[in-house]
Structure formats: C-alpha cells, structure tokens
Amino acid sequence: MDxxxxxxxxxxxxxxxxxxKNSPFxxxxxxxxxxxxxxxxxxxxxxxxxxxxxGECAATFAHVITCGGIGPTLDDVTFEGIARAxxxxxxxxxxxxxxxxxxxxxxxxxxxxxxxxxxEGNELLWDGGLPWPATRVRNxxxxxxxxxxxxxxWGAVRERFRAAPFVLRRIxxxxxxxxxxxxxxxxxxxxxxxxxxxxxxxxxVDHETQITLESKDVGVVEASVEALLSRLDPSVxxxxx
Amino acid sequence: MDxxxxxxxxxxxxxxxxxxKNSPFxxxxxxxxxxxxxxxxxxxxxxxxxxxxxGECAATFAHVITCGGIGPTLDDVTFEGIARAxxxxxxxxxxxxxxxxxxxxxxxxxxxxxxxxxxEGNELLWDGGLPWPATRVRNxxxxxxxxxxxxxxWGAVRERFRAAPFVLRRIxxxxxxxxxxxxxxxxxxxxxxxxxxxxxxxxxVDHETQITLESKDVGVVEASVEALLSRLDPSVxxxxx
Numbered sequence: 001m002d003x004x005x006x007x008x009x010x011x012x013x014x015x016x017x018x019x020x021k022n023s024p025f026x027x028x029x030x031x032x033x034x035x036x037x038x039x040x041x042x043x044x045x046x047x048x049x050x051x052x053x054x055g056e057c058a059a060t061f062a063h064v065i066t067c068g069g070i071g072p073t074l075d076d077v078t079f080e081g082i083a084r085a086x087x088x089x090x091x092x093x094x095x096x097x098x099x100x101x102x103x104x105x106x107x108x109x110x111x112x113x114x115x116x117x118x119x120e121g122n123e124l125l126w127d128g129g130l131p132w133p134a135t136r137v138r139n140x141x142x143x144x145x146x147x148x149x150x151x152x153x154w155g156a157v158r159e160r161f162r163a164a165p166f167v168l169r170r171i172x173x174x175x176x177x178x179x180x181x182x183x184x185x186x187x188x189x190x191x192x193x194x195x196x197x198x199x200x201x202x203x204x205v206d207h208e209t210q211i212t213l214e215s216k217d218v219g220v221v222e223a224s225v226e227a228l229l230s231r232l233d234p235s236v237x238x239x240x241x
Numbered sequence: 242m243d244x245x246x247x248x249x250x251x252x253x254x255x256x257x258x259x260x261x262k263n264s265p266f267x268x269x270x271x272x273x274x275x276x277x278x279x280x281x282x283x284x285x286x287x288x289x290x291x292x293x294x295x296g297e298c299a300a301t302f303a304h305v306i307t308c309g310g311i312g313p314t315l316d317d318v319t320f321e322g323i324a325r326a327x328x329x330x331x332x333x334x335x336x337x338x339x340x341x342x343x344x345x346x347x348x349x350x351x352x353x354x355x356x357x358x359x360x361e362g363n364e365l366l367w368d369g370g371l372p373w374p375a376t377r378v379r380n381x382x383x384x385x386x387x388x389x390x391x392x393x394x395w396g397a398v399r400e401r402f403r404a405a406p407f408v409l410r411r412i413x414x415x416x417x418x419x420x421x422x423x424x425x426x427x428x429x430x431x432x433x434x435x436x437x438x439x440x441x442x443x444x445x446v447d448h449e450t451q452i453t454l455e456s457k458d459v460g461v462v463e464a465s466v467e468a469l470l471s472r473l474d475p476s477v478x479x480x481x482x
Contacts, residue, residue: 008281011436011438012438012440012453013268014268014277014278014279014280014281015268015272015277015278015407015436015455016265016268016269016272016278017438017440017453018440019265020265023283024257024260024261027254027255027256027257028257031256031257036255036256037255037256037257038255038284038285039255039282039283039284040249040255040281040282040283041280041281041282041283042264042280042281042282043279043280044279071418071419071439071441072418072419072422073418073419073422073425073439074422074425074426074429074437074439075437075438075439104419107417107420109419109420109422109423110422110423111418111419111420111422111423112419114422146441146443148443149443166256176348177312177313177314177352178312178313178314178345178350178352178353179348179350179352181313181314181315181350181351181352181355182350182351182352184314184315185315188315195252195256196315196316197252197253197258197316198312198314198315198316199253199258199259200312200387202387202389202390212253212258214256
C-alpha cells in the first residue's frame with residue numbers, strides 16, 4: 001500500500017509559538033483519498049536535520065509531504081535540506097525568477113530571488129491555475145507553512161494522490177477492553193489485512209470501549225465484524241456504525 | 242542545552258480517528274519549564290518502528306517522552322518497542338501485579354497482567370501519590386495516550402524536568418520580511434545563541450511580519466533586539482513585546 005509521511009518543518013511549531021494545523025489537515029485529506037499516513041515528523045529549520053529526515057522518509061514511503069520553511073528569510077532552508085537529501089544542487093528556475101521580478105519590481109532583494117532557487121530535478125505543479133506553483137522533488141511534495149496557503153496549494157494538487165478508499169466499521173462495547181483482548185488478538189490473526197483498533201473510553205458515555213476494524217476491502221472488513229460479534233456476548237454490544 | 246523529543250505512538254492518530262492533543266500540551270509544558278523540544282515523531286503501534294524511533298531519539302536527545310500504546314490490548318506494544326530499543330527483556334513488576342490483582346479480582350486475564358510487564362531497568366515514578374505510576378526507562382518517560390491521563394501523570398512528574406527559562410521578545414513590523422532578510426542574517430550571525438524567527442502575517446492586522454528573538458540569556462536577547470532595531474527604519478516598527 002502506497003503510504004505517506006508528513007514532515008513539518010519549523011522552529012515556531014517546536015517552540016509552541018504556532019500550533020501545527022497542517023498535519024491534522026493533511027491526515028484527514030490523505031485518509032479521505034485512501035492514502036495511509038505512516039509517519040509524521042516535526043523538525044527544526046536546520047539543513048542537516050531536514051536532509052536526513054526527508055532523505056529517510058523519501059526512501060521509506062511512497063509519498064512525502066513537507067510543510068514550511070520555503071519563504072525568503074534565513075530560517076527558510078527546506079529547499080537546501082531537500083537538495084542535500086538527494087545530493088543535487090539548487091538551481092534558479094527562470095519562470096519563477098521572472099514572476100518574482102514582475103511582482104516585486106525595484107524593491108527586489110537577494111532574499112526575494114532565493115525563492116526561485118529549487119533543487120535540481122524539481123517539477124513545478126501549476127494545477128488549477130495556481131499563481132505560484134507547488135513544487136515536487138522526486139516523491140516529495142513541498143508545501144508552505146501557512147495553513148491558508150497549504151489549503152490552497154494542496155486543494156489544487158490533491159487529486160494526484162487519490163487511491164482506493166478505506167472502509168471503517170466501529171463497534172461500541174459496554175465492557176473493559178482487557179476482557180476481550182484475547183478475542184481481538186484472534187481477529188487480528190485471522191484477518192491480517194484488517195487494522196484492528198481498541199480504544200478505552202474514560203468519559204461517562206454509553207460504552208467503555210470502541211473497537212475499530214478497517215481495511216481497503218469491504219468484504220474482509222464485514223467478515224471481521226461478523227467474526228468479532230460471534231465471539232462477544234450480545235448484551236455488551238451497544239451499537240455498530 | 243538539554244533538549245527533548247516527543248514520540249507519539251498510535252494508529253488512531255495517523256488514521257485521523259483521534260487528534261493528537263498530547264504533543265501540543267507537552268510542547269507548552271516543556272517550553273514553560275525551559276526545555277527545548279527538538280523533534281516530534283508520530284508513529285504506528287508497531288514494535289520495530291517504536292524500537293527504532295525511541296532508540297534513535299534516546300541516543301540523540303537528553304529527554305524522550307512517549308505517549309500512547311501502554312494499555313492492555315494487542316495494539317499496546319510501546320513497552321515491547323522500548324525494550325527492543327535498549328535490547329533488554331520485559332520483566333513483571335511485582336508491585337504492579339499486586340495492584341492489578343487487587344483491582345480486577347476474579348475477572349483477571351493475561352491482558353490485564355500484561356500491564357505489569359515493563360522493560361528491565363525501568364523506574365516507577367509514584368510522584369504526587371499517583372495511584373498508577375509513570376514509568377521511566379533510562380532517559381525515556383513513558384506516558385499513556387489518553388490526554389486526561391497524560392495531564393495527570395505529567396502534572397505529577399513535571400518538576401523533574403525544570404531547567405533555566407527562555408526569554409522571548411517579539412517585534413512586529415509593517416514591512417515585508419524579504420526586505421529585511423539581510424538584516425536578520427546579520428543579527429543571526431552576530432548573536433549565535435539567539436534563535437531568530439521571521440514570520441509573515443497574511444491576516445489583515447497592523448503588521449506584515451513578526452520577528453522573534455529568543456535565548457536563555459536575557460542580556461543577549463536584549464542586545465539582539467537593540468542591534469536589530471538600530472538597523473531598521475523606526476517607522477516600520479509597529480510594536481515590541
């Protein structure tokens with residue numbers, strides 16, 4: 001299954017100045033598209049750490065999405081980090097340089113022009129008529145840090161990621177999860193393609209435990225639901241959805 | 242500086258069933274205590290991935306805090322992962338076994354007793370009269386996944402982590418960050434112990450850019466603020482706090 005990793009880049013997240021809204025957003029989006037997220041890593045704006053993290057994730061997962069660190073200032077070093085991860089130089093993109101020069105005019109500085117420098121071998125994604133493209137370097141999609149810009153750019157490119165959907169069933173039980181741990185273990189063994197989750201609930205609601213059964217194959221999920229229900233005392237099953 | 246990593250363990254986070262509230266909470270707490278957070282990694286309930294991630298973080302950072310995966314069911318494999326990270330066996334803690342037997346009585350299962358199995362060399366933290374301890378294995382503090390339980394356990398042990406506080410100044414500017422990128426670069430070079438941050442603001446407020454200057458040395462931070470202000474046209478400085 002073609003899984004994804006999300007790499008969140010920014011000292012402002014790690015120091016608590018800004019709360020990360022991008023990874024919860026992307027988790028939801030990727031889930032809806034049928035792409036499992038297998039790792040999220042939040043790291044500082046440091047070239048070596050970015051290079052190591054992106055390099056490892058790009059080698060391990062089908063898709064990597066980075067957020068943050070692509071602006072014009074000194075702490076924006078994501079592209080340098082990605083270039084180092086793939087051992088390629090930064091090159092100036094002539095189209096981006098022209099756009100920057102048109103927009104900034106006489107006020108232009110080296111800082112503005114840095115935004116046209118991308119890792120060699122990059123691909124610019126202008127989907128949906130984006131005025132400034134999203135960038136892809138091999139299997140790494142590079143997004144900005146601002147949640148407003150992430151939503152805009154991701155919204156333009158998201159259909160590129162669509163895969164087969166997940167099927168999720170939830171079973172709510174009026175019983176302590178430890179009491180059915182052996183049953184869950186059997187289901188997990190009998191249905192290796194089904195992700196089995198068990199979550200104790202501490203809030204005062206009508207159930208003590210929520211079981212989730214999830215896979216990309218609806219038939220297998222339904223069979224696992226039936227198999228679990230056949231092992232449980234019907235009086236503990238509050239509801240299924 | 243003794244930095245920390247947070248490792249969030251749970252398929253339910255990665256699949257979007259539950260939003261991670263623990264790492265934002267712990268970032269704020271650690272910041273307040275003067276402990277810089279340098280990495281956050283969210284990973285699935287898989288023993289090998291936990292072992293690799295915890296092992297790498299424990300070798301790289303002074304403190305590691307894990308959240309999740311310590312309940313009684315099959316997907317709770319955090320302690321197995323940590324044991325593998327340090328190449329030690331799981332051993333049954335007699336005190337925890339006694340507590341479990343007293344609380345659960347005749348309904349006891351192997352699943353309940355699994356919660357008394359901890360990596361060899363663990364230390365139980367009963368701070369503040371916790372009815373069930375927090376566990377530490379070398380430099381890894383192991384917390385549960387439920388935010389209510391995290392707040393309770395962390396609240397009991399947090400003073401163990403207190404370090405020298407951070408000093409943060411914010412400068413709000415009515416100017417595009419690219420226009421002052423060279424000034425920021427000079428400040429960054431002149432004050433290597435100060436973390437310099439630059440954040441563009443897209444919302445319609447009274448400033449376009451927020452600069453942050455942060456360190457553990459108040460004198461150095463104030464000197465960096467003065468040095469930056471001396472480089473800026475006073476008319477672009479909206480306020481400082």
